[in-house]
Amino acid sequence: MANNLLQGKRGIIFGALDEKSIAWKTALKCHEQGAQLVLTNAPVALRMGEINKLAEAVNAPVIPADVTNMDDLKNLFEQAQAHFGGKIDFVLHSIGMSLNVRKGKHYTEINYEWNQKSLDISAMSLHRVLRTAWDMDAISEWGSVVALSYIAAQRVFPDYNEMADAKALLESVARSFGYHYGVRNKVRVNTISQSPTRTTAGSGVKGFDGFIDYAEKMSPLGNASADDCANYCAFMFSDMSRYITMQNLFHDGGFSFVGVSEAVVKTIEEGQQ
Ligand code: NAI
Numbered sequence: 001m002a003n004n005l006l007q008g009k010r011g012i013i014f015g016a017l018d019e020k021s022i023a024w025k026t027a028l029k030c031h032e033q034g035a036q037l038v039l040t041n042a043p044v045a046l047r048m049g050e051i052n053k054l055a056e057a058v059n060a061p062v063i064p065a066d067v068t069n070m071d072d073l074k075n076l077f078e079q080a081q082a083h084f085g086g087k088i089d090f091v092l093h094s095i096g097m098s099l100n101v102r103k104g105k106h107y108t109e110i111n112y113e114w115n116q117k118s119l120d121i122s123a124m125s126l127h128r129v130l131r132t133a134w135d136m137d138a139i140s141e142w143g144s145v146v147a148l149s150y151i152a153a154q155r156v157f158p159d160y161n162e163m164a165d166a167k168a169l170l171e172s173v174a175r176s177f178g179y180h181y182g183v184r185n186k187v188r189v190n191t192i193s194q195s196p197t198r199t200t201a202g203s204g205v206k207g208f209d210g211f212i213d214y215a216e217k218m219s220p221l222g223n224a225s226a227d228d229c230a231n232y233c234a235f236m237f238s239d240m241s242r243y244i245t246m247q248n249l250f251h252d253g254g255f256s257f258v259g260v261s262e263a264v265v266k267t268i269e270e271g272q273q
Contacts, residue, residue: 002032002033002034003033004033004034005034005234005235005238005240006030006033006034006035006237007033007035008034009030009034009036009089009090009238010035010036010038010086010089010090011030011035011036011037011038011088011089011090011091011092011237012037012038012040012076012077012088012090012092013027013030013037013038013039013060013091013092013094014040014041014065014067014091014093014094014095014129015092015093015095016041016051016094017041017048017050017200018050018200019050020198020199020200020226021094021199021200021226022094022148022197022199022229022233023092023094025226025227025229025230026092026229026230026233026234027039027054027060028057028058028230029227029230029231029233029234030058030090030233030237031058031059031060033234035089035090035237036060036084037059038061038062038063038076038083038084039051039054039055039058039060039061040063040064040065040076041062041064041065042064042065042066043064043066046062046064061079063075063079063080067095067121067125067128067129068117068120068121068125070128073129073132074136076132077132077133077136077138078136080138081136081138087137087138087139087140087143088133088139088140088143089139089144089237090143090144090145090237091129091133091139091144091145091146092146092147092148092233093125093129093147093148094147094148095121095122095125096121096122096148096163096201097118097121097201098118098161098166098204099111099114099115099117099118100115100161101118101161101163101204102204105161106161107161107162110161110162115162118163118166119162119165119166119169122163122170123166123167123169123170124169124173126145126147126173126174126177127173127177129145130145130181130189133145134181134184137185139181139185140185142186142188142239142242143185143186143188144187144188144189144190144237144241145174145181145187145188145189145190146190146191146192146233146237147170147174147190147191147192148191148192148194148229149170149191149192149193149194149248150164150167150193150194150196151193151250151256152164153167153171153193153248154168154256157211159205159206159211161205170191171248174189174190174191174246174248175189175246175248177189178190178246179246182246188241188242188244188245189245190236190244190246190247190248190249191247191248191249192229192232192233192236192249192251193248193249193250193251194224194229194251195223195224195225195251195252195253195255196208196211196212196215196223197212197223197224197225197226197229198212199226214264217261217264217267218255218258218260218261218263218264219252219253219254219255219258219261220253220258220261221253221254223252223253223255224251224252224253232249232251
């Protein structure tokens with residue numbers, strides 16, 4: 001449904017790896033709503049070449065940037081502003097990576113060097129992005145920055161491992177930087193806490209199939225899809241959400257406020273018979 005919600009707006013989308021990526025779907029929605037885009041991902045991810053399909057579909061340049069490298073980020077924001085001929089109106093941070101999960105380390109036995117790297121890529125990278133934009137005054141007034149989070153920031157999901165800590169830190173950075181950027185430039189910073197979704201990053205979590213089925217049964221509306229998350233992002237980038245900032249916004253079909261559902265009780269009772 002195209003209704004030009006983002007007509008005249010210009011945004012940077014981090015993290016489109018393949019067609020399943022939430023960032024990929026968000027880029028398509030933003031384009032459909034009239035936005036102009038710049039796409040970016042880590043050089044290693046770009047080597048897969050998939051992103052070129054998306055770049056063509058949304059008519060956007062691809063600028064490589066490792067989100068832990070300040071020189072890459074500075075170059076990205078400079079090139080994006082040159083491409084647009086002005087400031088940036090919105091940014092999607094759709095990035096997550098856990099070295100300890102990838103290497104099969106249990107939460108109680110994490111390697112701290114890998115942990116530093118995971119926190120840097122998945123959480124402090126939001127600070128790095130905001131700081132780069134802040135130093136260059138690259139985001140327009142009422143601009144909107146969204147990062148993607150998960151409810152393991154608030155509640156324990158044992159197999160989510162160190163990513164739970166990363167998401168808690170990510171949400172805190174959104175709040176803290178959101179305060180300063182709001183005061184100085186009326187720039188908004190929020191996190192969207194999304195249902196489990198079948199993507200490359202999502203499927204890396206141990207026991208993901210059980211995880212996603214459980215969430216589906218617990219949520220009155222069922223799990224929110226990547227497409228619906230993309231719609232929510234587009235809304236958050238639009239002027240329809242101007243006074244929303246420093247929030248962690250649950251986009252999860254109601255999961256976060258359910259204690260237990262009848263469907264889950266029924267499954268447990270059936271298992272006991
Ligand atoms: P994805 O695997 O498609 O996206 C993750 C992206 O992070 C990839 O494009 C990857 O190249 C990028 N990335 C990793 N290291 C990077 C670096 N050093 N510099 C720049 N980019 C880097 O998976 P998905 O699910 O679309 O993930 C997007 C966001 O959504 C992540 O923050 C994830 O934690 C979050 N999320 C995902 C959920 C799920 O179940 N899939 C649920 C809730 C939140």
